[in-house]
Amino acid sequence: VSVVDGTDAIGSVNFSIAQSGADFYLARLDGYYYCPIGMSFLYTQPRRQEGVSTLTVSYFHGSGYSKEWTYTGLIDMTAWVSVAQALQFQKYLCSGYRDYLSHVANEGHRILCTSWQVDPILPLPIVGGVFAVRLPGTMGTGHADALHLQAVLAREGVHVGVIPLPVRNGPDILAARVTVAVYNDIGDVKR
Numbered sequence: 001v002s003v004v005d006g007t008d009a010i011g012s013v014n015f016s017i018a019q020s021g022a023d024f025y026l027a028r029l030d031g032y033y034y035c036p037i038g039m040s041f042l043y044t045q046p047r048r049q050e051g052v053s054t055l056t057v058s059y060f061h062g063s064g065y066s067k068e069w070t071y072t073g074l075i076d077m078t079a080w081v082s083v084a085q086a087l088q089f090q091k092y093l094c095s096g097y098r099d100y101l102s103h104v105a106n107e108g109h110r111i112l113c114t115s116w117q118v119d120p121i122l123p124l125p126i127v128g129g130v131f132a133v134r135l136p137g138t139m140g141t142g143h144a145d146a147l148h149l150q151a152v153l154a155r156e157g158v159h160v161g162v163i164p165l166p167v168r169n170g171p172d173i174l175a176a177r178v179t180v181a182v183y184n185d186i187g188d189v190k191r
Contacts (some may be wrong), residue, residue, distance in 0.1 A: 002021070008179065013127055097182045109131045163175050
């Protein structure tokens with residue numbers, strides 16, 4: 001069984017969920033697609049749909065995957081209706097955004113690697129708006145150090161994930177996981 005959390009892929013790279021082969025694919029739409037907070041989706045391969053149901057099944061209990069997910073009871077449908085408008089907004093007002101995200105991510109990655117004097121974790125170029133860059137060795141090594149550093153950065157208004165990465169035959173290294181969106185620029189990454 002394969003489950004993919006594809007929030008960062010949605011909106012930043014061309015990708016076919018159905019052709020990916022993932023049994024389940026879930027993603028939030030409130031970041032890259034500017035939908036109401038909490039709007040997300042679950043794609044289930046047809047061969048896996050039997051037995052998958054919502055927590056609450058209202059009128060269509062036992063009617064199959066599609067019907068059970070169509071209406072789950074007393075729910076505000078506004079968020080669902082907003083998705084079509086969000087897709088149109090992105091298509092017409094944010095044209096070229098994928099190239100822009102890749103540009104900012106690649107330039108930001110280069111700047112951070114140079115200023116922190118670290119080697120890239122993955123080969124370039126970066127496609128999309130998400131990248132990880134190794135933090136200088138003096139920042140710590142494990143999960144506790146990552147949580148502490150992330151909290152310190154958040155107090156300074158810097159919202160970036162700090163994650164420990166395992167190293168074969170050595171202590172974990174810490175990396176900053178940076179996500180850029182259309183409203184970010186290089187100045188945000190430098191900050």
